[in-house]
Amino acid sequence: VSDCTKMEDCLIEDQTTFYSKAEHYWKEVPPTVDGMLGGYGSISSIDINGSKKFLQKFLGEGQGKTGTGCALDCGAGIGRITKRLLLPLFRTVDLVDVTQEFLDKARSYLGEEVKQVENYFCCGLQDFQPQPERYDVIWIQWVIGHLTDDHLVEFLRRCRSGLRPDGLIVVKDNVAFEGVIPDDVDSSVCRDLNLLHRLVARAGLNIICEEQQQNFPEEIYQVHTLALR
Numbered sequence: 001v002s003d004c005t006k007m008e009d010c011l012i013e014d015q016t017t018f019y020s021k022a023e024h025y026w027k028e029v030p031p032t033v034d035g036m037l038g039g040y041g042s043i044s045s046i047d048i049n050g051s052k053k054f055l056q057k058f059l060g061e062g063q064g065k066t067g068t069g070c071a072l073d074c075g076a077g078i079g080r081i082t083k084r085l086l087l088p089l090f091r092t093v094d095l096v097d098v099t100q101e102f103l104d105k106a107r108s109y110l111g112e113e114v115k116q117v118e119n120y121f122c123c124g125l126q127d128f129q130p131q132p133e134r135y136d137v138i139w140i141q142w143v144i145g146h147l148t149d150d151h152l153v154e155f156l157r158r159c160r161s162g163l164r165p166d167g168l169i170v171v172k173d174n175v176a177f178e179g180v181i182p183d184d185v186d187s188s189v190c191r192d193l194n195l196l197h198r199l200v201a202r203a204g205l206n207i208i209c210e211e212q213q214q215n216f217p218e219e220i221y222q223v224h225t226l227a228l229r
Contacts, residue, residue, distance in 0.1 A: 026099045031077075031105035050214065054211060055089065070094070071093050072135045074143055075140065103120045139172075144173050144191075160203065174220070174222070175191070175221060175223065208227050
């Protein structure tokens with residue numbers, strides 16, 4: 001696997017199959033926190049607390065600070081991140097996910113704060129077009145592995161135009177030790193940091209902060225969080 005320099009080298013099948021297999025996988029997943037986290041529901045709080053600490057560095061009033069008007073949750077699922085991280089910090093939140101059943105479930109899962117949600121977009125990120133200059137923060141977690149390299153670059157470019165002044169794109173995801181590791185179960189890949197950095201640069205974005213999530217179980221991939229502008 002490690003001789004794959006880019007993701008497309010590792011894809012035996014065509015792109016259409018890559019995407020349709022992933023859609024099929026998620027259709028079979030129960031609409032629960034445990035389902036969203038592949039059986040690792042127990043790490044949800046550690047994950048959210050790490051994300052909150054990371055994000056709060058950038059939010060607030062004043063020069064260069066990111067506003068708290070509107071956030072977008074990409075690959076939102078049932079809204080785990082929307083509920084615990086984004087709704088407490090932002091006035092309004094939009095959700096985008098490829099699985100309609102998850103978005104339907106989000107309406108009850110999000111509870112009282114559901115009225116802060118403006119839009120539910122049922123769409124794969126490879127096809128999603130954020131509204132220009134709408135978002136203060138675009139949060140992209142555990143979903144970039146479902147995009148081919150070229151589609152990820154194009155998506156990040158569209159996200160960049162979807163940001164308000166001083167807005168922020170945050171990518172939080174698994175990182176491979178070396179190369180690209182395909183996952184045939186959910187039809188995704190895990191890239192190493194070098195490749196991720198190259199794709200971010202291709203999208204015309206700068207990494208303004210990068211951290212590794214601490215206190216996750218030993219046996220899962222390292223998870224890194226990148227703030228991009």
